[in-house]
Amino acid sequence: MPETTPRFDLIELLFFAYRDFTDDPDVLLNELGYGRAHHRVLHFVHRNPGIRVSDLLGILKITKQSLGRVLKQLVDEGYIEQQHGPLDRRERLLFTTDKGRLLAQQLSQLQTKRINKTIELMPPGSDEIVRQFLYLMIDENDRNDVVRLISQSTTKE
Amino acid sequence: MPETTPRFDLIELLFFAYRDFTDDPDVLLNELGYGRAHHRVLHFVHRNPGIRVSDLLGILKITKQSLGRVLKQLVDEGYIEQQHGPLDRRERLLFTTDKGRLLAQQLSQLQTKRINKTIELMPPGSDEIVRQFLYLMIDENDRNDVVRLISQSTTKE
DNA sequence: AAAATACGTCAGCTATGTTGACTTATATTG
DNA sequence: CAATATAAGTCAACATAGCTGACGTATTTT
Numbered sequence: 001m002p003e004t005t006p007r008f009d010l011i012e013l014l015f016f017a018y019r020d021f022t023d024d025p026d027v028l029l030n031e032l033g034y035g036r037a038h039h040r041v042l043h044f045v046h047r048n049p050g051i052r053v054s055d056l057l058g059i060l061k062i063t064k065q066s067l068g069r070v071l072k073q074l075v076d077e078g079y080i081e082q083q084h085g086p087l088d089r090r091e092r093l094l095f096t097t098d099k100g101r102l103l104a105q106q107l108s109q110l111q112t113k114r115i116n117k118t119i120e121l122m123p124p125g126s127d128e129i130v131r132q133f134l135y136l137m138i139d140e141n142d143r144n145d146v147v148r149l150i151s152q153s154t155t156k157e
Numbered sequence: 158m159p160e161t162t163p164r165f166d167l168i169e170l171l172f173f174a175y176r177d178f179t180d181d182p183d184v185l186l187n188e189l190g191y192g193r194a195h196h197r198v199l200h201f202v203h204r205n206p207g208i209r210v211s212d213l214l215g216i217l218k219i220t221k222q223s224l225g226r227v228l229k230q231l232v233d234e235g236y237i238e239q240q241h242g243p244l245d246r247r248e249r250l251l252f253t254t255d256k257g258r259l260l261a262q263q264l265s266q267l268q269t270k271r272i273n274k275t276i277e278l279m280p281p282g283s284d285e286i287v288r289q290f291l292y293l294m295i296d297e298n299d300r301n302d303v304v305r306l307i308s309q310s311t312t313k314e
Numbered sequence: 315a316a317a318a319t320a321c322g323t324c325a326g327c328t329a330t331g332t333t334g335a336c337t338t339a340t341a342t343t344g
Numbered sequence: 345c346a347a348t349a350t351a352a353g354t355c356a357a358c359a360t361a362g363c364t365g366a367c368g369t370a371t372t373t374t
Contacts, residue, residue, distance in 0.1 A: 004269050004270065004273060006262070006265040006266065007265075007268070007269045007272045007273070008204065008307065009288060010272050010287065010291070011269070012204075012303070012306065013291035013292055013303070013307070014291060017292075017294035017295055018175045019218075020296045021171060021294055023296075035329055035330075036329090037329075037331085040172075047165065047169075052351080052352095053352060054351065061176075062331070063333085064351095064352075065332080065354080065355095066330065066332075068352090068353065068354075069330080069331095070330085085351090088340075088351080089341085090340045090350065091352080092351080092352065092353090108163040108168060109161060111168050112161050112162070112163045112164045112168070113161065114294060115164045115167050116161060116164070117293075118293040118294050119290075121293055122290060122293070123286075127167070129279070129280075129286045130167065130286065130287060130290045131167065131170060132283075133174075133275060133276075133283065134167070134170035134174040136274075136279070137174035137177060137178055137271060138170075138174055138177050139177045139180075146170070146173050150169055192360060192361075193360095193361090194361060194362085209321095210320070210322095211320065211321080219362070220362075220363065220364080221320095222322090222323080222363080222364085223361065223363075225323075226360095226362095229322095245320080245372070246370080246372085247319065247321070247370065248321085248371095249320080249322090
């Protein structure tokens with residue numbers, strides 16, 4: 001006798017929705033020999049031009065060694081550039097190149113198309129409800145960071 | 158100049174929400190030496206008692222070899238049982254044991270708690286909007302299968 | 315009797331995560 | 345200024361969970 005009735009509907013909808021949501025970019029990435037790890041790195045660099053390596057590690061919650069592997073590939077193949085920090089030369093600030101920006105845009109466009117097709121079929125104001133739901137599903141401690149990330153990002157389109 | 162304005166807010170909220178949503182079970186699973194792959198197998202067997210191996214492969218969209226590895230562990234350690242199909246003895250129908258059922262319930266309870274805490278903070282009717290959103294985010298071809306899975310599952314609580 | 319199906323298994327590969335130890339360059343601090 | 349701390353990179357070794365390809369066994373279908 002469980003204390004709470006399980007929400008199998010939402011649990012399973014989240015599983016399948018997220019699977020298909022990430023599948024669109026995966027197809028394109030695989031053609032380039034990249035995986036989801038490259039996508040995440042490229043995405044957050046694109047969204048936070050000049051981000052420090054250690055801050056990127058904090059967002060992705062992976063180790064320096066894991067990041068290093070995919071970041072090196074993206075730099076070697078001209079998707080991401082590194083610059084010394086102007087105030088602290090130990091820092092290697094990360095920027096997308098034109099090539100990287102283009103790929104990041106293509107990838108987010110695939111995901112945006114799926115989102116827009118969905119929202120169009122729903123009553124007005126639904127996107128605000130969905131945003132609120134997803135926001136509240138995030139760990140309380142991390143919510144402020146996420147809001148800052150989303151609103152303060154300086155992506156140029 | 159992109160054709161559509163990117164929905165970075167929803168893209169990133171989905172990323173972080175899904176990350177934390179799966180993190181609750183991950184903590185418990187790691188203590189048992191299991192990973193997310195075991196969770197998925199246990200979950201769908203729990204929800205579809207007597208499911209055939211090939212149908213489970215269809216839901217998870219992984220290969221027989223990948224499934225075999227984790228399924229073998231779950232069977233060896235007494236979480237899942239196999240029975241010959243009554244009509245077709247080639248089939249090995251999958252069932253959770255009492256031990257498996259208990260673990261599956263604990264895992265879904267962790268996720269349900271996060272969902273309930275979220276829904277409680279939102280206006281009435283929000284869960285229906287969220288369900289609809291997630292449903293429409295699924296590939297059109299797969300939606301019927303998912304609905305059948307969710308409504309027709311015979312989980313006993 | 316032959317072919318197809320359901321499932322399992324062996325071998326080896328890839329992607330992406332992990333720990334631990336160490337180096338280099340640069341900044342901060344006593 | 346010398347010592348220490350920090351930012352980042354790298355080497356080596358390992359684990360998990362996906363993959364392909366090939367093959368075996370039991371059972372059902374044709």
